[in-house]
Amino acid sequence: MKTLVKSLLVATAAIAVISAPALAQDTREYSPVTDEMLLDPPAEDWLTFRGAYNNQGYSKLDLINKDTVSDLQLAWAWPMAEAGIQETAPLIHDGILFLQTNNNIVEALDAKTGDRIWTYRHALPELPASWSYQLNQARRQKNSIALYQDKVVLTTADAKIVVLNALDGKVVWEKQVLDYNVGYSYTVGPIVVDNKIISAISGCSIAGTAGGCYILAHDFETGEELWRFNTIDDPNNPEQQASWGEVPPENRWGGTPWTTGSYDPETRTTFWGIGMPGPYSELIRGSGDGSVLYTNSTLALDIDTGELKWYYQHLPRDNWDLDSPFERILVDQEVDGEVRKMVVTVPGKNGIAFGLDRETGEYLWHKETVHQNVVTGIDPDGTVHINEDLISQAVGESHLACASVSGGKLWQAGAYSPLTQAYYVPLTEACNTVAPTQTEFTAGNAVGAVQFGPRVLPEGVTDAGLVEAISVSPTAGETLWDYRSRPAPTSSLLATAGGLVIGGDAARDVKAWDQETGEVLWTQRLNAPIGGYPATYELDGEQYLVIPTGYSNSASSISSAFPEIPLPTGSGNSIFVFKLPKSE
Amino acid sequence: MRQFLSAFLLVIAGMLPAQAQTSSIPPEEFDSTSRLAGDSINVCFDRTSLGRTFDEDVARAIGDALFLRVEVIEGFGGFPLNGDALLDEVTLAMNNTCDVFMGVSVSPNSPVSDAFSITRPYATVPFVLVVADPDWQSLNDIPKSRKLGTAIASMGEMAYITWAQQQPENQRWVRLPYADFDLMTTRVLDGSIAGMILWQPALARILATRPDAQALHVIDTAPVPPSETRVGALVSSRNSFLRSQIDEAIDALVADGTIAGLLEKHGYTGRAGE
Structure with a gap:
């Protein structure tokens, strides 16, 4: 009956609720998001996943600052349209806040009042019961929209690109990019550059997607595919092919780029992080001691052709699902009169920070953060050495790997502040056992080649949470300060020109830290674990701060480490918007 | 009741x-x-x-x-x-x-x-080793230079890996994991791999749907111990x-x-x- 009801609901949605405008007539105007705006985003807007193509997560606004942050008051709040795991990244332009939530629902809200302008509810095909992985992914949408011209570009759990009118939410065009029937699914949103939608597909660990995991470019006007790059099969690079041993492309899985990439307009290069190989254990995947490129790598791709300019592998020969897809931040620093262009990232779950030369991919430095035992060293030339004692030589052989499969670092993005030249990273201290295994649920059907133990604190560690400020230069990454706490951080971080770093944790506390010292200047307890990507914008001379809250896997998976902090029973998926009191 | x-x-x-x-x-x-x-x-x-x-x-x-x-x-x-x-x-x-x-x-x-x-x-129900070459009667008949396919993360694959890890490298067959049994069947038939280990109901389905698969036959898995799923x-x-x-x-x-x-x-x- 439940299935039937859900099916009926989906069918109803398909017919009637494609896009529901608010009842009142809205006469507002909307200025297009131009290429010029995206290259130099207006301070009052928040136009992309991390505020700008450089993925720094930094706002030039400074009305909310070290002196005023303690005066913040609630302006308005809004419940999200759907239950589900909450990893949203609100975007703001021209007085409209665009909020994407689970099951590919997009809502446009008046950024001043919080009133709804329109809702788009994507009709997902046959999701109840039959395509469980996509259903699960739909419940776990991350940031999934981009703003371009007068449109909103949405990527969906059923592997579509959908382009909506920003003013009324009506569908302009949609395109089936890859076949969801074999397992492809979008879980993160695109960037749009010079009329090209650059997106990255997920679902590359499903049986039917063997041999192909892609970063793609589509024409913004027509949806025509312009190029695609396969992260696990590069016929132009014999080294990449050899890195899989004797395993041909049709027997390879993984390599999912599941965090939205960054873009350098000067070199017309887009940078993406790539996830783990599949199956996790080399004993099962048959790749021997090969490094299995381009898994756990940074890729630099030509925006016009999709050709690979360079790659750097942060973790070769992954056996522990220590994924490395997370944010690639572009940083320019002037040293002795010379501008050094870098990619700075904590790419993977093991929490190691890297600095790379953005033009060549040359390794510059690394810095460990949380307790980890998988990487034993990195040579001056950037060669990463792994702890081969942690590679299982037999089915069932178990090892304690740190960080855990849920991090260390996870999807929660760090932020870079040009004020302090520091990278602020939300992290969790955690380990788990890993053992290759053969797991069937339904007989004869493989659903698990590795068994993970529960996420536990490393020995001698009592604080799960860590926010680390890493001072960044072209030669080193060094600790500026660190902030440890019992609960784990559960949101991404936002850095601002007001000298603040803002983010929150499993204890429902949103905090503002002093960028220079790590001192906590403001704390506000909300309704649920802080989640998603905090953002900020300015309207009519007032700066607003958006804090998403809600259901958090990152809280639940490590909650045993802080049993004194109860997690809510309900999801509570919401956004809370704060501002300063109006001066008289 | x-x-x-x-x-x-x-x-x-x-x-x-x-x-x-x-x-x-x-x-x-x-x-x-x-x-x-x-x-x-x-x-x-x-x-x-x-x-x-x-x-x-x-x-x-x-x-x-x-x-x-x-x-x-x-x-x-x-x-x-x-x-x-x-x-x-x-x-x-x-x-x-x-x-x-x-x-x-x-x-x-x-x-x-x-x-x-x-x-x-x-x-x-057992896992079976399936080949196209009529002269082979057990895994031992297959030259070590040839490759095998296994149903990925299956009990049959586990049995093979466990056996192989106990052998010198030159005494093992190279093994490739497959999730698509149709593709694995095609690779046996075109000679890319010498044989495949999969659950017998999967073979029954292949035999029922692919006329070209009639050339396949089941042989003994020895020296790899037999495996089955309950x-x-x-x-x-x-x-x-x-x-x-x-x-x-x-x-x-x-x-x-x-x-x-x-x-x-x-x-x-x-x-x-x-």
Whole structure:
């Protein structure tokens, strides 16, 4: 009956609720998001996943600052349209806040009042019961929209690109990019550059997607595919092919780029992080001691052709699902009169920070953060050495790997502040056992080649949470300060020109830290674990701060480490918007 | 008995777990209602299961034995090879919809939590080594220079890996994991790989649908030890009554030859029960 009801609901949605405008007539105007705006985003807007193509997560606004942050008051709040795991990244332009939530629902809200302008509810095909992985992914949408011209570009759990009118939410065009029937699914949103939608597909660990995991470019006007790059099969690079041993492309899985990439307009290069190989254990995947490129790598791709300019592998020969897809931040620093262009990232779950030369991919430095035992060293030339004692030589052989499969670092993005030249990273201290295994649920059907133990604190560690400020230069990454706490951080971080770093944790506390010292200047307890990507914008001379809250896997998976902090029973998926009191 | 069973289902369905944010499933996804089952049971299936039709026949036989109407429900399907999200969906399906989930592997590595119990196996079916070369009668006949395919993350693959890890490298066959058995069959037929190890129901399906596969034949896995999968069903651990009734029904169906007849009907080798 439940299935039937859900099916009926989906069918109803398909017919009637494609896009529901608010009842009142809205006469507002909307200025297009131009290429010029995206290259130099207006301070009052928040136009992309991390505020700008450089993925720094930094706002030039400074009305909310070290002196005023303690005066913040609630302006308005809004419940999200759907239950589900909450990893949203609100975007703001021209007085409209665009909020994407689970099951590919997009809502446009008046950024001043919080009133709804329109809702788009994507009709997902046959999701109840039959395509469980996509259903699960739909419940776990991350940031999934981009703003371009007068449109909103949405990527969906059923592997579509959908382009909506920003003013009324009506569908302009949609395109089936890859076949969801074999397992492809979008879980993160695109960037749009010079009329090209650059997106990255997920679902590359499903049986039917063997041999192909892609970063793609589509024409913004027509949806025509312009190029695609396969992260696990590069016929132009014999080294990449050899890195899989004797395993041909049709027997390879993984390599999912599941965090939205960054873009350098000067070199017309887009940078993406790539996830783990599949199956996790080399004993099962048959790749021997090969490094299995381009898994756990940074890729630099030509925006016009999709050709690979360079790659750097942060973790070769992954056996522990220590994924490395997370944010690639572009940083320019002037040293002795010379501008050094870098990619700075904590790419993977093991929490190691890297600095790379953005033009060549040359390794510059690394810095460990949380307790980890998988990487034993990195040579001056950037060669990463792994702890081969942690590679299982037999089915069932178990090892304690740190960080855990849920991090260390996870999807929660760090932020870079040009004020302090520091990278602020939300992290969790955690380990788990890993053992290759053969797991069937339904007989004869493989659903698990590795068994993970529960996420536990490393020995001698009592604080799960860590926010680390890493001072960044072209030669080193060094600790500026660190902030440890019992609960784990559960949101991404936002850095601002007001000298603040803002983010929150499993204890429902949103905090503002002093960028220079790590001192906590403001704390506000909300309704649920802080989640998603905090953002900020300015309207009519007032700066607003958006804090998403809600259901958090990152809280639940490590909650045993802080049993004194109860997690809510309900999801509570919401956004809370704060501002300063109006001066008289 | 039918009324008693239904009443029991009603009672236990009310004892649902309190869900805080301590699992990976948002609590709103769980139904907190009691199923009014009447004289039927919801029997769920993995739509991608290799033994889907056989399992349904067994479910109907169990239903007949217990005087219960079997409501067939497609449980779910289509998971990544790493099992990501599988247990979430099992938990949701068992909480919200299914009284019984058929076709479940009965093994020490079973991934399901203590909230669920697995019945005794109603069938035991082997993994087989399949080749195209008529001269080969066992794995030992295949030159070490050739490659083998294995059904990825299967019990048959585990048996091969465990054996291979104990041999010198030059005494092993290179093995490639396959999730697509049709593709693996094509690779055996075109000679890319010498043979494939897969669950026998998968071979039965291939033989039933591909005329070119008639050239294939099953050979002895020696020196690799044989492996097999026992097939049972999943029920809620709280519903010990239902589980014991199904166990008794399975025993009866094994004893009277019903299961053996169904194995034969579907072209499966192996045996009824353990």
